[in-house]
Amino acid sequence: MRVPLHIVQQRRERLRGLIRAGGFLPVADICGRLGVSEATARRDLAVVAARGHITRTRGGALADYNASFASHGERxxxxxxxxxxxxxxxxxxxxxxxxxxxxxxxxxxxxxxxxxxxxxxxxxxxxxxxxxxxxxxxxxxxxxxxxxxxxxxxxxxxxxxxxxxxxxxxxxxxxxxxxxxxxxxxxxxxxxxxxxxxxxxxxxxxxxxxxxxxxxxxxxxxxxxxxxxxxxxxxxxxxxxxxxxxxxxxxxxxxxxxx
Amino acid sequence: MRVPLHIVQQRRERLRGLIRAGGFLPVADICGRLGVSEATARRDLAVVAARGHITRTRGGALADYNASFASHGERxxxxxxxxxxxxxxxxxxxxxxxxxxxxxxxxxxxxxxxxxxxxxxxxxxxxxxxxxxxxxxxxxxxxxxxxxxxxxxxxxxxxxxxxxxxxxxxxxxxxxxxxxxxxxxxxxxxxxxxxxxxxxxxxxxxxxxxxxxxxxxxxxxxxxxxxxxxxxxxxxxxxxxxxxxxxxxxxxxxxxxxx
DNA sequence: TTTTATATGATTGGATTCAATCATATAATA
DNA sequence: TATTATATGATTGAATCCAATCATATAAAA
Missing domain, CATH: 3.40.50.1360 (Rossmann fold)
Structure with missing residues (x-):
């Protein structure tokens, strides 16, 4: 079922805040907090990550400033x-x-x-x-x-x-x-x-x-x-x-x- | 092959520092940096995590202070x-x-x-x-x-x-x-x-x-x-x-x- | 109102990660 | 030196995570 756009955007804004807050947030927790399925949680994650400030990792996402240092380049x-x-x-x-x-x-x-x-x-x-x-x-x-x-x-x-x-x-x-x-x-x-x-x-x-x-x-x-x-x-x-x-x-x- | 104990301890000490540094460190990167196999990287991770200060996550580990907040309790x-x-x-x-x-x-x-x-x-x-x-x-x-x-x-x-x-x-x-x-x-x-x-x-x-x-x-x-x-x-x-x-x-x- | 577009959840197959097991080389100990 | 203990890497099967696909309900547009 389709959800109004402003609701979606609010949710993604909230997601950004959640990750910023905790540093790391597993996908499963996003479902619980935002009340959505894993599929949607992952989709939101992709959108927010594309906008920057957070980094996707397997199983969840991180606030950018504490992403892996090895990952930024010289691995x-x-x-x-x-x-x-x-x-x-x-x-x-x-x-x-x-x-x-x-x-x-x-x-x-x-x-x-x-x-x-x-x-x-x-x-x-x-x-x-x-x-x-x-x-x-x-x-x-x-x-x-x-x-x-x-x-x-x-x-x-x-x-x-x-x-x-x-x-x-x-x-x-x-x-x-x-x-x-x-x-x-x-x-x-x-x-x-x-x-x-x-x-x-x-x-x-x-x-x-x-x-x-x-x-x-x-x-x-x-x-x-x-x-x-x-x-x-x-x-x-x-x-x-x-x-x-x-x-x-x-x-x-x-x-x-x-x- | 067995490695001297002090070498192992030094390596684990270094691992703790690495994670503290980056916030999040994938297992694959640990292998590269510490020059060990994935199995050993995971084993070291388990030891260091047991001692506290870092939190294990799927795919790597986090510095404790930016672990998921949802995971600590009220999920x-x-x-x-x-x-x-x-x-x-x-x-x-x-x-x-x-x-x-x-x-x-x-x-x-x-x-x-x-x-x-x-x-x-x-x-x-x-x-x-x-x-x-x-x-x-x-x-x-x-x-x-x-x-x-x-x-x-x-x-x-x-x-x-x-x-x-x-x-x-x-x-x-x-x-x-x-x-x-x-x-x-x-x-x-x-x-x-x-x-x-x-x-x-x-x-x-x-x-x-x-x-x-x-x-x-x-x-x-x-x-x-x-x-x-x-x-x-x-x-x-x-x-x-x-x-x-x-x-x-x-x-x-x-x-x-x-x- | 009618039509179109799309956000969602379920499903599925593939990829990744993990814990357990095992053989081996070598440090630690006697 | 001889013996024992163990740290390591490879392997394997299971668990987890993920991207793609699809049907559907409903928002958005006409």
């Missing part, structure tokens, strides 16, 4: 994705000891995942404002993890606000790894003014800074400039030098790390 | 667990609007989960120092989420430290929901001095405070006292009044909420 010798290649280079630059800052963004998340594969994390302290990064690194043996407080920003899953900037005051980083949403002639850009300003503050407090952006960010302009290409940072990217030049990006060769 | 009209019953009562006391504080602890996590089932979360702001709670509530439509910064504490998955106490200074809560590790004649106790002190600070900043502890915490004494039974708070618990009295707990009737 068993397959071709590495651009993000993973960037993360690999970044990990090589990440010091064994000292205090590093990890920003939000999926590429930096990939870096955090790589970090976990290190044998010894003792002597390393990570400061982050990213909830997914903290969730990943929380409890890693030997690692010291600090979070800056703030208000949660849905889009980037990051903590921001006056609290975060103040908390930053107490820190000096030996290295900072940052994300961004776009790169263009004007520099690296972001969709959130406060986040851009926050990132600039991080830059000032770090001995070395690395922006990690994959080639899909090329030409994708977002409103708020974080830094111009003159800024004191290196760019780790899979975009070729010729692509960068074609987009009007003029970054000195020695500050460009191509992967 | 399709089954008997609710004590934690769920406590969370239910707590949720009824949680205001529709205003600023509330949510502490760490599995019972408070259950409360956070219940919160997500509310239709309208607009007008409600949640402040927390718990990473799992933040992960759950992050992105809930209409809800304003704030985290206090600090240093990550593995055992409670909570942020603590000078940063957290300072960040607290700016807040006043209309209600605070707190956890604890033990209850005895002396009051509610905790295994971490700084956390106890932090909780007392929260108490001073909240118009109403509720400690949520299930009956298993009875008689289980941990070293650091948070509050005595005279303190300005209510206790939500599944322990019967007679049980409490038998354990030497002397809390006024009107501040006890039995579920």
């Amino acid at each position: 068993a010798g397959r071709a590495r994705t651009a993000k993973d290649r960037i993360a690999r280079s970044a990990a090589a630059l990440l010091p064994r000891r000292g205090v590093v800052f990890l920003d939000a963004g999926t590429t930096v998340q990939a870096l955090a995942r790589r970090l976990l594969r290190r044998r010894r994390l003792g002597g390393l302290a990570v400061v982050t404002n990213s909830l997914p990064v903290a969730t990943m690194l929380g409890g890693a043996p030997g690692l010291e993890l600090h979070m800056l407080g703030g208000t949660f920003l849905d889009r980037q899953a990051v903590l921001l606000g006056r609290g975060a900037v103040q908390a930053l005051g107490a820190w000096r980083f030996s290295a900072a790894f940052l994300g961004g949403e776009g790169m263009g002639p004007a520099g690296i850009t972001n969709s959130h003014a406060e986040l851009a300003s926050f990132q600039r503050t991080v830059l000032r407090r770090a001995a070395k800074s690395y922006f990690c952006l994959d080639a899909t960010k090329l030409g994708h302009a977002t409103p708020h400039a974080v830094v111009t290409w003159r800024g004191p940072f290196s760019l780790i990217t899979d975009a070729k030098e010729s692509q960068l030049a074609a987009s009007g990006i003029n970054i000195p060769h020695r500050r460009l790390i191509s992967v | 399709a009209g089954r008997a609710r667990t004590a934690k769920d019953r406590i969370a239910r009562s707590a949720a009824a006391l949680l205001p529709r609007r205003g600023v509330v504080f949510l502490d760490a602890g599995t019972t408070v996590q259950a409360l956070a989960r219940r919160l997500l089932r509310r239709r309208r979360l607009g007008g409600l702001a949640v402040v927390t120092n718990s990473l799992p709670v933040a992960t759950m509530l992050g992105g809930a439509p209409g809800l304003e989420l704030h985290m206090l910064g600090g240093t990550f504490l593995d055992r409670q998955a909570v942020l603590l430290g000078r940063g957290a106490v300072q960040a607290l200074g700016a807040w006043r809560f209309s209600a605070a929901f707190l956890g604890g590790e033990g209850m005895g004649p002396a009051g509610i106790t905790n295994s971490h001095a700084e956390l106890a002190s932090f909780q007392r600070t929260v108490l001073r900043r909240a118009a109403k405070s509720y400690f949520c502890l299930d009956a298993t915490k009875l008689g289980h004494a941990t070293p650091h006292a948070v509050v005595t039974w005279r303190g300005p708070f209510s206790l939500i618990t599944d322990a019967k009044e007679s049980q409490l009295a038998a354990s030497g707990i002397n809390i006024p009737h009107r501040r006890l909420i039995s579920v």
Whole structure:
């Protein structure tokens, strides 16, 4: 029997919430909670998964931010994705000891995942404002993890606000790894003014800074400039030098790390 | 072929870390990463799951804090667990609007989960120092989420430290929901001095405070006292009044909420 | 109202995952 | 060194999960 569309959409909205809530939700539980058959539960799952934010797994679904890290790419010798290649280079630059800052963004998340594969994390302290990064690194043996407080920003899953900037005051980083949403002639850009300003503050407090952006960010302009290409940072990217030049990006060769 | 015991234990330790890292880890990925057959991967999984902290699911395993909530109890009209019953009562006391504080602890996590089932979360702001709670509530439509910064504490998955106490200074809560590790004649106790002190600070900043502890915490004494039974708070618990009295707990009737 | 489109549940065959069993190589123990 | 215990991988049959197909009731469109 056919059900009104708005009911279906409400149900799917609710499903998304359920998964977000529990982290993992088995198909059987969906049936119970939503009062539908397994077939419909699976169908809803497929629709919601296609829209993003959740990941289908055998037997149920997960909230995206705690899906398997192996599944995103480098499982068993397959071709590495651009993000993973960037993360690999970044990990090589990440010091064994000292205090590093990890920003939000999926590429930096990939870096955090790589970090976990290190044998010894003792002597390393990570400061982050990213909830997914903290969730990943929380409890890693030997690692010291600090979070800056703030208000949660849905889009980037990051903590921001006056609290975060103040908390930053107490820190000096030996290295900072940052994300961004776009790169263009004007520099690296972001969709959130406060986040851009926050990132600039991080830059000032770090001995070395690395922006990690994959080639899909090329030409994708977002409103708020974080830094111009003159800024004191290196760019780790899979975009070729010729692509960068074609987009009007003029970054000195020695500050460009191509992967 | 038999492998030395210390190698096996190291491998299982690593497995725990892997799952914590990714949230969810499929069996196939374990094979790749640990270099063992599926049979061994499953066997290791069973051992580690038995020790707690991870939950087995079909096809892999999850970090405990993002296992299915439906699976822990109230699936399709089954008997609710004590934690769920406590969370239910707590949720009824949680205001529709205003600023509330949510502490760490599995019972408070259950409360956070219940919160997500509310239709309208607009007008409600949640402040927390718990990473799992933040992960759950992050992105809930209409809800304003704030985290206090600090240093990550593995055992409670909570942020603590000078940063957290300072960040607290700016807040006043209309209600605070707190956890604890033990209850005895002396009051509610905790295994971490700084956390106890932090909780007392929260108490001073909240118009109403509720400690949520299930009956298993009875008689289980941990070293650091948070509050005595005279303190300005209510206790939500599944322990019967007679049980409490038998354990030497002397809390006024009107501040006890039995579920 | 009439017609069309589709959301649902049941069914089915295939794929995946799992627990149990067994032979074997090697660590642990005597 | 000789003996025992056990961790491992392969195999197998059962259980579970899933995508595709189909009939049907009913919402949506005409």
